[in-house]
Each structure stands twice: as C-alpha cells, then as structure tokens.
Amino acid sequence: MSNLREELKAQIIEQLNLEDLTPSDIVNDGPLFGDEGLGLDSIDALEFIVLLDTHYGIKVPDPNAAREIFHSVESLASYIEKTKA
Amino acid sequence: MYYIHTIASITHQDSFQQANVWNTLTPLTPESTLITPDYKLFIPPAALRRLSPILRMAIAAAKSCQENNEDKIDAISIGTALGCLTDTEKFLVTFHSAQSDTLSPTAFIQSTHNTIGGQISLDLKNHSYNMTHTQNGLSFEVALMDAILCADDGKKAVLVGAADEAIGFLKQLQPDIIQDNRELTSGTTCCILSRERKASSIGIVDCLVRAETSDWQTDISDFLDRNETKIADIDAVFVSQLEDVKYVDHAVCYIDYTGLYYSASAFAVHMAYDKLTHTNAKTALIINRVCGNQLGAILLQKDEAPH
Incomplete structure (x- = not known):
C-alpha cells in the first residue's frame, strides 16, 4: 500500500515539474493545494486528472468530487485503491 | 520622436543587466551557449516550474525592465517569429503518442504564440493592453510599430521586445524551411518605449x-x-x-x-x-x-x- 503513495509522490513531482522537491518532502496526509500545502493551483488539478487517467486508467467523472480526492497523497491513493478494488 | 530606455537582453552574449554590451561583444563560436541569469531571482518558484526556456527569458528581461523603470508599464507589445517551440513540440509529441483520452494542459496552454505577452502580463501583474505579434522575420519591427501606436494613443510606458527559441527539431528542419545555414540560437530583448525623453534615452x-x-x-x-x-x-x-x-x-x-x-x-x-x-x-x-x-x-x- 505504501508503495502506491511513494509512486504517486514521484509521479506528482514529475508531472508538475516540482524539481526542487523529493518524495520525502511530501507528507502523505498534508494538503497539496493552497499556501499551507505545496501551493498547487487549478492547472495542477487538471494535471492530476491527466495523471490518474494516464497511469491508472481512472477518470474523475464528478468535478465537485475532485477537491476531496486531490486534497492529499493519502486521499488520492485511497481513491485509486477504492476505484481499482 | 519616441524614446527607448531600460533595455535588457538574454542572448548568447553576456548581455543581461550589463552596463555596456557594445564593449563586450564577441562573435559567436560553435561552443557559444545561451547565457541565462538565475531565474529564481525574477520568477516565483511556483510559476517557474511551468515555464519553458523562451517564457523564462522573456519574463526575466521584462521584469528587469520593469524594476528599472520609474513609470508604470501601461502596454506590452512582444514579437516572436516561431513562438513557444518547446511547449509546442511537447504538446504535439504527447498528442501523437497519447495512450489516454486526456492531455497535459500546461504544454497546450503555453504552446500558442500569444502566451509570451500574456505570461509577461500575468507575471508583472499588469492587466493593461498586451499583444504578441508573429510576422516571421519582421515580428520585432511590427511589435515596435504597435508600441509606437500605443505611445501615440497616450500610453506613457510601453514594454516592447521580442523572443525566440531554437529547439533540436527546428535544427533538423533548418535545411528545408530556413534558407540560411547559420547557427540557430535563442534570445530575447525587452525595453521601455515612451514619448518622454530621459537621461538614459535613445x-x-x-x-x-x-x-x-x-x-x-x-x-x-x-x-x-x-x-x-x-x-x-x-x-x-x-x-x-x-x-x-x-x-x-x-x-x-x-x-x-x-x-x-x-x-x-x-x-x-x-x-x-x-x-x-x-x-x-x-x-x-x-x-x-x-x-x-x-x-x-x-x-x-x-x-x-x-x-
């Protein structure tokens, strides 16, 4: 299970060009968006949609659900696990 | 008469924020590379990570002009012949090889020519007139003429400049589409144009x-x-x-x-x-x-x- 979280961190860093970060800089349940998190924004949210589709074959059908799914690495991983189960 | 002042260039010369480029010019050699500043000094990290080389250098040059200009910039006019080639190539390659229904939005957003003026405008937090002109070899001159028209229209300080970037694929195409075999390079220059003469004006x-x-x-x-x-x-x-x-x-x-x-x-x-x-x-x-x-x-x- 933890492999998925580490895999996601590496994919996030690559997809979003977060070249100054390493996976260990990203806390599993820390917020990804906003000033208190990694400072990601709405374009990054679109990148997450691409990431989920490309790497996991998962589409996010409800844009309103995206805010909750994309909150943290933990919430992303939980959504992937639930969808794939 | 129109005046330019506060000029900034990023090129294969050591030109950025140098007091007198004329004195230090040296002819290019095959080993010459683009001499770039530390972009982190000019662009916030959150924005920098998304920007391709042409956008980084154009924004840094524009910001340098803004920092050295007393007046608020009230128009932006930029010329580019070929636009954001790095992002265009990235988008097209992804599009061609896409295994899914969705494509990365960043390269698409930034692959259009008018991104340059728009990104400068966003980064300077300047929401006045901005335009990117694409007229092949005359892109800068057309941008300059637009800047002159803006000055005639009452704009007090117009940011005018140009930017172009070379990518590997362009060099592959050079024999077929560019009737010139000189070394393809990248570069940007920005300056402030106004109708007001200052001590540093030309x-x-x-x-x-x-x-x-x-x-x-x-x-x-x-x-x-x-x-x-x-x-x-x-x-x-x-x-x-x-x-x-x-x-x-x-x-x-x-x-x-x-x-x-x-x-x-x-x-x-x-x-x-x-x-x-x-x-x-x-x-x-x-x-x-x-x-x-x-x-x-x-x-x-x-x-x-x-x-």
Missing part, C-alpha cells in the same frame, strides 16, 4: 516594415530620404546578412553576435543603444533581411538636447 526616429521587397537598397534609400538623411551619414549600421556588409560601408552583421533567430533585430537595437550611449556615434540604422524578401529597418538617434 531616440527611435522611424521604423520601416516591408512584407515583401524587390529592391531592398532602394527601399532603404527611400526610408532614409523620408528622414532627411543618407547612408553615408549614419554612424553605425547593423545588418542581418553578411553579404550586405559589402553594400553598406562600416556595417556590422549582428547575426554574427546573436546567432540566427528571426527576431534578433531586437538585440541589434540593444547593440545600437549601447553604442550610441557609450561612444561618439550619434545615429544608427538596423537593416533586417533575415527572412526571405521581408525588409525591416529601424533608425535610432542619440538626442543630445539638454534634459
């Missing part, structure tokens, strides 16, 4: 744009006639084509110093600006024939009237 007397010329020497002669001068009276002449040096006495080929990119005449303005500022030369002429039958010309003059 005058822009006139700008010529010919989408197609059949006799460039006659067109240049007519251009100088309308400005009541002649080529022999111009102190510094900058030409894009090496062969033009033999037609114009005392001319310098600016592509020897920039490498080949279609908006390099913007850096020729920087060269002329520093030559007029730091030497006894009083007038300068830039002749741009870098692309086919297109002809651009810019006449500059040191204004020695008391400030």
Whole structure:
C-alpha cells in the first residue's frame, strides 16, 4: 500500500515539474493545494486528472468530487485503491 | 520622436543587466551557449516550474525592465517569429503518442504564440493592453510599430521586445524551411518605449516594415530620404546578412553576435543603444533581411538636447 503513495509522490513531482522537491518532502496526509500545502493551483488539478487517467486508467467523472480526492497523497491513493478494488 | 530606455537582453552574449554590451561583444563560436541569469531571482518558484526556456527569458528581461523603470508599464507589445517551440513540440509529441483520452494542459496552454505577452502580463501583474505579434522575420519591427501606436494613443510606458527559441527539431528542419545555414540560437530583448525623453534615452526616429521587397537598397534609400538623411551619414549600421556588409560601408552583421533567430533585430537595437550611449556615434540604422524578401529597418538617434 505504501508503495502506491511513494509512486504517486514521484509521479506528482514529475508531472508538475516540482524539481526542487523529493518524495520525502511530501507528507502523505498534508494538503497539496493552497499556501499551507505545496501551493498547487487549478492547472495542477487538471494535471492530476491527466495523471490518474494516464497511469491508472481512472477518470474523475464528478468535478465537485475532485477537491476531496486531490486534497492529499493519502486521499488520492485511497481513491485509486477504492476505484481499482 | 519616441524614446527607448531600460533595455535588457538574454542572448548568447553576456548581455543581461550589463552596463555596456557594445564593449563586450564577441562573435559567436560553435561552443557559444545561451547565457541565462538565475531565474529564481525574477520568477516565483511556483510559476517557474511551468515555464519553458523562451517564457523564462522573456519574463526575466521584462521584469528587469520593469524594476528599472520609474513609470508604470501601461502596454506590452512582444514579437516572436516561431513562438513557444518547446511547449509546442511537447504538446504535439504527447498528442501523437497519447495512450489516454486526456492531455497535459500546461504544454497546450503555453504552446500558442500569444502566451509570451500574456505570461509577461500575468507575471508583472499588469492587466493593461498586451499583444504578441508573429510576422516571421519582421515580428520585432511590427511589435515596435504597435508600441509606437500605443505611445501615440497616450500610453506613457510601453514594454516592447521580442523572443525566440531554437529547439533540436527546428535544427533538423533548418535545411528545408530556413534558407540560411547559420547557427540557430535563442534570445530575447525587452525595453521601455515612451514619448518622454530621459537621461538614459535613445531616440527611435522611424521604423520601416516591408512584407515583401524587390529592391531592398532602394527601399532603404527611400526610408532614409523620408528622414532627411543618407547612408553615408549614419554612424553605425547593423545588418542581418553578411553579404550586405559589402553594400553598406562600416556595417556590422549582428547575426554574427546573436546567432540566427528571426527576431534578433531586437538585440541589434540593444547593440545600437549601447553604442550610441557609450561612444561618439550619434545615429544608427538596423537593416533586417533575415527572412526571405521581408525588409525591416529601424533608425535610432542619440538626442543630445539638454534634459
């Protein structure tokens, strides 16, 4: 299970060009968006949609659900696990 | 008369934020590379991670101009011949090889030409008029003419400039689409244009744009006639084509110093600006024939009237 979280961190860093970060800089349940998190924004949210589709074959059908799914690495991983189960 | 001041360039020369580029120019060699500043000093990290090389250098040059300019910039006019090639290539390659229904939005958003003026506007937090002009080899001259129109329209400080980038794929295509085998390079120049003369100002007397010329020497002669001068009276002449040096006495080929990119005449303005500022030369002429039958010309003059 933890492999998925580490895999996601590496994919996030690559997809979003977060070249100054390493996976260990990203806390599993820390917020990804906003000033208190990694400072990601709405374009990054679109990148997450691409990431989920490309790497996991998962589409996010409800844009309103995206805010909750994309909150943290933990919430992303939980959504992937639930969808794939 | 229009005036330019606060000029900034990122090129294969050590030109960024240097007091006198004219004194340090050296002809390009095959080992020459783009000399870039530390972009983190000019662009917030959150924005920087998304920006391709052309956007980074254009924004850094624009920001340098803004920091050194007293007046608020109230228009932005940028020229680019080929636009954001890195992002265009990235988007097209992803599009071609996509295994899913969705594509990364960043490369798509930034692959359009007008991204450059728009990104400068966003980064400067300047929401006034902004325009990116794409007219092949005359992109900078058209941007300059737009800046002049903005100044005529009452804009007090217009950011005008140009940017172009070379990518590996362009170099592959060069024999087929560019009738010039000189080294393809990248570069950007930005400056502030206004109708107000300042201590550091150099005058822009006139700008010529010919989408197609059949006799460039006659067109240049007519251009100088309308400005009541002649080529022999111009102190510094900058030409894009090496062969033009033999037609114009005392001319310098600016592509020897920039490498080949279609908006390099913007850096020729920087060269002329520093030559007029730091030497006894009083007038300068830039002749741009870098692309086919297109002809651009810019006449500059040191204004020695008391400030």
